[in-house]
Amino acid sequence: MLGASLLGAAAGFVGTFAVLRRRALVGDMLSHASLPGIAAAYMLWQTRDLLTLSVGALVAGLLGVGCVAIIARWTRTSEDAALGIVLSTFFGLGVVLLTVLQANPEGDKAGLDSFLFGEIASLRSRDLWVIITMAGGLLVFVLAMYKELQLLSFDSGFAAAQGWPTFWLDFIVLGAVAVVTVIGLPICGVILMAAMLITPAAAARFWTNRLGALLAISSVVGALAGIIGCLLAAPGVVEHIGLGKTAADTPVGLPPGPLIVLAGGGLLLLSMLVAPQRGLVARILSHRRLQRKVARDHLLRAIYELSPAPEADRPWIDFERLGRYGDWQGATLTAQTARTQREGLIELRGSQLRFTPRGFEQASHLVRAHRLWEMYVVEGWDRSPDDVHHDADALEHLLPPEVVQHLEQALRAEGRLPAEAAGDVPRSPHVIDPQQTIEETPE
Amino acid sequence: MRSHLAEAQQAASTDLTTALEVHDMTVAYRRKPVLWDIDLTVPEGQLVGIVGPNGAGKSTLIKAILGLVPLASGKVEIYGKPYRAQRRIVGYVPQRETVDWDFPVTAIDVVQMGTYGRLGWFRRPGHREREFARQCLDQVELADFADRQIRQLSGGQQQRVFLARALAQDAKVYFMDEPFAGVDAATEAAILRMLQNLRSAGKTVFVVHHDLQTTEEYFDWVILLNMRLLACGPMESTFTTQNLQRTYGGRLTILDQAAEAVRRRSPE
Numbered sequence: 001m002l003g004a005s006l007l008g009a010a011a012g013f014v015g016t017f018a019v020l021r022r023r024a025l026v027g028d029m030l031s032h033a034s035l036p037g038i039a040a041a042y043m044l045w046q047t048r049d050l051l052t053l054s055v056g057a058l059v060a061g062l063l064g065v066g067c068v069a070i071i072a073r074w075t076r077t078s079e080d081a082a083l084g085i086v087l088s089t090f091f092g093l094g095v096v097l098l099t100v101l102q103a104n105p106e107g108d109k110a111g112l113d114s115f116l117f118g119e120i121a122s123l124r125s126r127d128l129w130v131i132i133t134m135a136g137g138l139l140v141f142v143l144a145m146y147k148e149l150q151l152l153s154f155d156s157g158f159a160a161a162q163g164w165p166t167f168w169l170d171f172i173v174l175g176a177v178a179v180v181t182v183i184g185l186p187i188c189g190v191i192l193m194a195a196m197l198i199t200p201a202a203a204a205r206f207w208t209n210r211l212g213a214l215l216a217i218s219s220v221v222g223a224l225a226g227i228i229g230c231l232l233a234a235p236g237v238v239e240h241i242g243l244g245k246t247a248a249d250t251p252v253g254l255p256p257g258p259l260i261v262l263a264g265g266g267l268l269l270l271s272m273l274v275a276p277q278r279g280l281v282a283r284i285l286s287h288r289r290l291q292r293k294v295a296r297d298h299l300l301r302a303i304y305e306l307s308p309a310p311e312a313d314r315p316w317i318d319f320e321r322l323g324r325y326g327d328w329q330g331a332t333l334t335a336q337t338a339r340t341q342r343e344g345l346i347e348l349r350g351s352q353l354r355f356t357p358r359g360f361e362q363a364s365h366l367v368r369a370h371r372l373w374e375m376y377v378v379e380g381w382d383r384s385p386d387d388v389h390h391d392a393d394a395l396e397h398l399l400p401p402e403v404v405q406h407l408e409q410a411l412r413a414e415g416r417l418p419a420e421a422a423g424d425v426p427r428s429p430h431v432i433d434p435q436q437t438i439e440e441t442p443e
Numbered sequence: 444m445r446s447h448l449a450e451a452q453q454a455a456s457t458d459l460t461t462a463l464e465v466h467d468m469t470v471a472y473r474r475k476p477v478l479w480d481i482d483l484t485v486p487e488g489q490l491v492g493i494v495g496p497n498g499a500g501k502s503t504l505i506k507a508i509l510g511l512v513p514l515a516s517g518k519v520e521i522y523g524k525p526y527r528a529q530r531r532i533v534g535y536v537p538q539r540e541t542v543d544w545d546f547p548v549t550a551i552d553v554v555q556m557g558t559y560g561r562l563g564w565f566r567r568p569g570h571r572e573r574e575f576a577r578q579c580l581d582q583v584e585l586a587d588f589a590d591r592q593i594r595q596l597s598g599g600q601q602q603r604v605f606l607a608r609a610l611a612q613d614a615k616v617y618f619m620d621e622p623f624a625g626v627d628a629a630t631e632a633a634i635l636r637m638l639q640n641l642r643s644a645g646k647t648v649f650v651v652h653h654d655l656q657t658t659e660e661y662f663d664w665v666i667l668l669n670m671r672l673l674a675c676g677p678m679e680s681t682f683t684t685q686n687l688q689r690t691y692g693g694r695l696t697i698l699d700q701a702a703e704a705v706r707r708r709s710p711e
Binding site: 158 | 506509510511527530533535537541542543546547548549552553556559560562564565566567568592594608612
């Protein structure tokens with residue numbers, strides 16, 4: 001489990017740069033391409049020592065990368081197609097070699113098929129040390145190269161102009177990805193290792209806009225995925241939580257690779273949902289908040305426009321007229337007024353309502369922003385006063401105070417705005433539907 | 444004509460230090476030449492507009508000078524030495540679309556990248572670099588946006604962040620690829636002020652420019668390019684109708700001929 005969490009952390013760390021540099025699929029290719037290397041190393045040295053097999057995996061993986069580069073460079077095949085070709089060809093070769101090995105009784109004992117999906121039980125303590133050293137080394141290495149890798153993945157053209165050897169930097173990223181992939185193979189398996197590189201970085205992206213934090217969160221997500229996956233994979237756990245029953249009497253452990261990847265996927269899903277700002281829930285909530293604000297603002301403005309002399313007093317207004325003026329259904333209006341009343345902006349009396357002082361103030365601000373915008377547009381863009389109402393309708397909720405101030409200055413400078421005291425509400429540039437406004441207009 | 448031009452260049456540059464010199468530069472993409480035999484000499488302290496039609500190789504010229512695309516032949520010298528030896532005194536502003544603006548860095552982080560060239564391997568940017576980056580952001584009038592993630596900036600602000608990063612390179616010669624493309628009026632004015640400040644400080648700035656209307660007003664020196672060099676010299680003597688016609692006209696003629704050919708082939 002320690003191995004899995006460390007591996008997860010290292011994969012999350014290195015994977016962040018791979019994803020940012022748009023090299024995510026290279027990891028996938030590397031891990032699939034390493035399978036024939038593992039089989040070949042076993043054939044050559046007849047050992048299942050992790051370090052030996054890793055060398056085979058690394059060589060095969062890098063050979064695969066070389067093939068991609070050659071195919072993309074010298075033929076008309078594009079790079080993504082080349083990746084696909086090499087990935088499947090190498091993997092196919094690996095499966096063939098494995099099958100041959102397993103047909104041979106000695107090879108069968110080697111349990112090389114555990115490399116397909118990973119298996120923790122097959123790890124020996126020496127293997128664990130290999131994983132720990134490599135993962136730790138990679139963390140240190142990537143941290144030391146932080147500045148260079150940040151620059152490379154953000155703007156490689158600029159990096160090259162500044163004199164950085166971008167080819168070799170890319171090669172270093174690739175090498176780091178290759179090493180993580182290889183040490184991850186016995187735990188995660190060749191098929192799913194790429195997910196360990198990509199998922200943590202993708203999940204972390206929901207939580208932060210900073211590269212440093214991104215790296216940290218990505219490693220934590222990777223480590224968590226490793227721990228959760230291992231816990232689930234331990235013998236008996238799956239039966240215990242009632243997910244399934246194995247035919248055998250003794251509980252059987254599941255391969256950890258798929259479980260770790262599933263755990264990572266779960267964390268990604270969780271991030272998508274609950275992350276602040278970028279998460280789905282946060283976005284839905286902020287959308288709802290905006291909608292409510294818009295509805296409330298419309299109500300306030302309608303009340304304002306229905307009041308003959310809003311500055312002087314706060315007249316009572318019939319619900320029915322308000323509903324007709326704003327074209328609101330009874331239920332919507334009731335719900336909205338109730339909410340606005342709770343916010344302390346209006347007060348109710350039977351079938352009538354009026355502003356509270358605070359509500360009146362807020363409404364004046366709103367109407368002011370609305371009308372200033374209308375005036376500005378009518379003036380500056382030469383549009384008919386009746387057209388502009390709609391724009392202003394949408395914008396009044398969004399105009400920040402400093403923009404309103406700018407509008408005011410601009411209009412004053414052009415002499416459009418009478419030299420009123422700041423904060424006064426100007427007259428509307430268009431007619432407020434006379435049919436529906438109060439009959440007893442001020443003389 | 445050509446020798447006459449060369450003489451004019453020679454005359455213009457003898458009394459001034461030469462900032463950039465390009466000899467016989469030819470650049471090819473996949474064996475297809477995009478720039479032929481470019482020869483030019485530009486003295487220091489000039490704002491230089493690089494002008495020509497689409498596909499004329501303006502960006503390629505800059506990239507070739509900076510060693511970002513290989514030369515098929517020729518050589519480039521900046522203050523008398525090859526580019527490799529002069530990287531520290533050269534600043535670069537790539538086109539804005541070349542990077543992913545969703546990248547998790549803030550404006551000040553990007554500007555700070557300009558100092559990386561001086562820092563060298565493994566050394567981390569410290570307080571001094573941060574402070575300098577802040578000053579550079581201030582020069583493009585974006586000091587208040589230092590900690591914004593770059594996605595949250597407008598297009599014009601993003602462009603200014605790129606310019607600030609070039610300022611952070613603290614160079615003597617700058618190459619800017621279409622900094623005026625698609626920016627708002629405020630940014631255009633800010634960039635122009637910045638260019639003029641650079642000129643007052645004795646820097647030489649090469650700017651790929653697409654707007655012929657403003658070329659004369661913005662720059663002192665002009666390079667007219669259309670796969671080959673049509674003219675290079677001080678604005679007044681070089682930015683002539685005749686030269687412009689030669690720069691933009693060739694393509695027009697070919698297009699006319701092509702259109703004519705199509706017309707003749709199609710049935711009545």
